Amino acid sequence: MVRFGIEFVPRDVYWRTVYYTIEAEKAGFNYVWITDHYNNRNVYVTLTLIANYTDRIKLGPGVTNPYVCSPVFTATAVASLAEIAPGRVVCGIGAGDKVTLTMIGLTWRKPLAHVRECVQAIRTLTAGEVLNLDGKAFKIKGARLNYKPPSEIPVYIGAQGPAMLRLAGEIGDGVLVNASHPKDLELAVSRIKEGVSRAGRSLETVDIGAYTSFSIAEDESKAVKAVIPVVAFIVGGSPDVVLERHGIDLEKANVIKDALTKAKFGKAFKNVTEDMVEAFSIAGTPKQCIDKIEEVLKTGVTQFVVGSPIGPNVLKAIKMIGEKIIPVF
Numbered sequence: 597m598v599r600f601g602i603e604f605v606p607r608d609v610y611w612r613t614v615y616y617t618i619e620a621e622k623a624g625f626n627y628v629w630i631t632d633h634y635n636n637r638n639v640y641v642t643l644t645l646i647a648n649y650t651d652r653i654k655l656g657p658g659v660t661n662p663y664v665c666s667p668v669f670t671a672t673a674v675a676s677l678a679e680i681a682p683g684r685v686v687c688g689i690g691a692g693d694k695v696t697l698t699m700i701g702l703t704w705r706k707p708l709a710h711v712r713e714c715v716q717a718i719r720t721l722t723a724g725e726v727l728n729l730d731g732k733a734f735k736i737k738g739a740r741l742n743y744k745p746p747s748e749i750p751v752y753i754g755a756q757g758p759a760m761l762r763l764a765g766e767i768g769d770g771v772l773v774n775a776s777h778p779k780d781l782e783l784a785v786s787r788i789k790e791g792v793s794r795a796g797r798s799l800e801t802v803d804i805g806a807y808t809s810f811s812i813a814e815d816e817s818k819a820v821k822a823v824i825p826v827v828a829f830i831v832g833g834s835p836d837v838v839l840e841r842h843g844i845d846l847e848k849a850n851v852i853k854d855a856l857t858k859a860k861f862g863k864a865f866k867n868v869t870e871d872m873v874e875a876f877s878i879a880g881t882p883k884q885c886i887d888k889i890e891e892v893l894k895t896g897v898t899q900f901v902v903g904s905p906i907g908p909n910v911l912k913a914i915k916m917i918g919e920k921i922i923p924v925f
Contacts, residue, residue: 598893598925601627601805601901602914603658606637610645613637616910617646621653623918629658629688629772629807629901634700640673647681654684658772658807658901659754661692662710663702667717668727668739675722678745685747688772689714690754708763709733715751715767722749752805758787765791770803772901776878779841781806781895789896805899806892809877812907812916816880822908823879828864830876832856842875882920889921900925 602620606613617628628646632639639657646655656677660670670687678685691707698704709732717736720727724744729736750769755761764771765788773784785804792799809830811823831839832853839849848867855864873879878888889900907913 598897599626599803599899600917600922600925601625601629601658601899602906603629603631603807603901603903605631605633605904606639606642608637610637610642613642614645614649616914617653617655618649619911619914620918621650623914624922625653625902625918627654627656627686627899627901629656632657632660632664633693633696634664640677643677644680647677647684650681652684654686655681656686656749656752657688659688659690659752661690661697662714662733663692663697663704664700667714667734668721668736670714671718671721672741674718674749675741675743675745678722678747678749679743682746685745686750686752686770687718688752688754689718690772691760706733708759711753711760712763712767715753718749718751750803752803754807755784755788761787762791762794764788765793765802766795766797767791768802770805770899772805772807773897774807776806776808776810776892777842777875778891778895780838781892781897785896799896803899804897805901806895806897807901808892808903809879809905810885810902810907811877811879811905812882812885812913812921813909814881814916816884818908819879819881820873822905823873823877824865824868825861826904827872827876828852828861828868829856831868831872832864834876842871844869844871844875882916885921886924889925893925 602625604613630639630642674687694704713731713733721741727739752770753764753768754772755764775781809826811819813819831849851867852864
């Protein structure tokens with residue numbers, strides 16, 4: 597049975613994100629993922645409040661990274677959170693956004709080593725064990741938490757590139773793949789399977805999440821309009837090989853990239869085409885979204901994550917998903 601997750605970016609005042617999560621739990625979502633960016637509300641403050649106001653939904657950073665915060669700090673944060681919400685905490689780890697990290701004075705290097713060693717550190721420390729790590733990214737001697745969380749904390753790896761996807765299959769309890777189209781997800785799942793095979797694991801032990809850009813409304817045009825800004829930024833950050841996979845005109849994509857770098861957002865959004873929306877989002881009426889989710893699930897995905905913008909009206913979209921989408925699956 598497929599699990600449903602939902603992503604919130606804590607850019608709004610804290611109570612709104614908490615309220616949305618309460619409604620998501622009522623709607624039947626299994627997971628809530630809170631993004632971790634320095635310019636939004638703090639991910640762990642937000643998750644702590646969510647933990648206090650919910651009872652069932654699993655929750656965690658989706659995703660944090662090992663550059664901004666030491667894996668020792670991350671282990672402490674999720675272990676503390678697990679005391680508040682036993683059995684409900686998960687931890688998403690990714691390599692981070694190179695542009696953003698550079699902006700705040702951090703060097704994006706050795707991403708595979710950083711993620712691998714971060715996962716090792718979190719697992720060791722949250723198991724109540726002593727951490728001695730002489731790695732390529734981290735040198736940690738004799739670190740240990742003074743407490744042990746009451747339950748195990750599954751670690752999910754945010755992955756897009758081939759090597760990171762293989763690593764996620766090799767060591768992750770789950771994988772969060774930033775993709776909405778079956779073409780991209782089929783390729784991602786095949787690489788995850790390579791990592792699973794390399795580690796001698798069973799694929800059934802890995803929860804594969806499609807971290808989609810999603811927008812739902814009774815009116816298709818309103819759903820599409822809401823997703824256009826998100827799609828523009830996805831196009832702006834996509835390499836040519838990904839754009840070509842979907843038959844997207846590279847000249848049109850470059851117009852969007854150029855406009856975004858110059859902060860000409862209106863121009864960027866205006867140049868988003870129908871094929872870009874189709875390639876990089878799931879947007880439409882409940883019936884259209886159901887059909888697209890069914891295609892996504894055929895790729896081997898086991899968790900469907902509803903990501904930004906969710907819909908033109910977030911609260912209505914959450915309730916609509918709970919009433920018309922989740923029961924179907």
